[in-house]
Amino acid sequence: MTEAVRLDAVSKVYGKGQGAVAALREVSAVIPRGSFIAVMGPSGSGKSTFLHCAAGLDVPSSGSVRLGGTELTGMGETELTELRRQRVGFVFQAFNLVAALDVVENVTLPLRLSGARVPRGRLEDILRRVGLEGRAGHRPAQLSGGQQQRVAIARALITGPEVVFGDEPTGALDTMTARDVLRLLREVVDGLGQTVVMVTHDPLAASYADTVLFLADGRIVDSMSGPTAEKVAERMTRLGAWT
Template identity: 85%
Template sequence: MTEVVRLDAVSKVYGKGQNAVAALREVSAGIPRGSFTAVMGPSGSGKSTFLHCAAGLDVPSSGSVRLGGTELAGMSETALTELRRGRVGFVFQAFNLVSSLTVLENITLPLRLSGEKADAAWLAEIVRRVGLDGRTGHLPAQLSGGQQQRVAIARALVVRPEVVFGDEPTGALDTMTARDVLVLLREVVSALGQTVVMVTHDPVAASYADTVLFLADGRIADSMTAPTADKVAERMTRLGAWKR
């Protein structure tokens, strides 16, 4: 399988001198196209930094990050913004919807920011897949938390990105609603061939992925294919300082 994201020997250090903190240490990993990858680890293990570097939201201190065939190192902030807008989708714990825009306007916002028109057939397809038929004229305040996250997922998909990054996308949802969102993300991968990378602290959420990457102390400590919630939870108890 081809890799849509590739990190090679990526390190990220915040601060200088005695105040320097290494968030990532020589991390190498590939994300296969059309896969669902969960990233887990103790607090401070580097999960969010991994996602931010992989998505072009942050610049590594050293190492290489490639999206498709594009090396991100050395790109200007303007070029990175254009790359993220056209080739990457984001879903965060906070839904980040614009309260004054309708569901449809929120979904198509990335296209309008790029000066592009929506593909009507694709827009209708993703609205249907995320279960928002009949609600496209609503404002975010008129939706439940789960429905708002569905809007965020549709917004991430509208540009047909090469990869969707999720940072704790179910963290603000109750367990039933979280399950619905995870089923949707799983379907997006299985039915549409989308690539999803999700940072999570929840072993149940991670069990929906094809592969789990475990981070500890800024390094990849392990990986697991065909994860179950029990196996993930058990592995999490033996990471970094927790294993001592």
């Protein structure tokens, strides 16, 4: 299985001198293509920094990040912006939809911003997969929270990205709606061969992943394959005692 993302000895330090804070400390990880990876850890463990460095949203202080065969280290902001637009999808806790645009316009926004053609077949397929065929002309205010997050997932998928990064994508949803969204992310991996990397604090959300990476104090301290909510919760309890 080929690598979607590779981090080698990645460190990220914010600030200088006495006020310097190390958010990541020599983190190395390989995200296999076509896998669903959850990233967990206590508050301040470096989860979001891990995601931002892996996705090219933030530049490591040292170490190297590769997306597919592309080395991100040393890229300028313009190059990174182009790379993120073409090769990476994002789903955040806040849905980040444009209120004045309908579902189709929100989903196709990344393509239109880059001047790319909107492939009708792909658009229809994605709307069907995320369960929004009958909502194409609706604006965000006419949709439930779960439907809005489905629009955000469809928008992340429309460019055919190599990796979809989710930052607490179910954090603003009730439990039942969160399960629907997690099932959809699982389906995207199994049905489309998509790679998903998701930061979460929720053991139930992590149980939908193939592998969970546990961070503490800026380091990967453990990993778990075939996770269950119970096993993840137990591991997180121990992590809390270590920090």
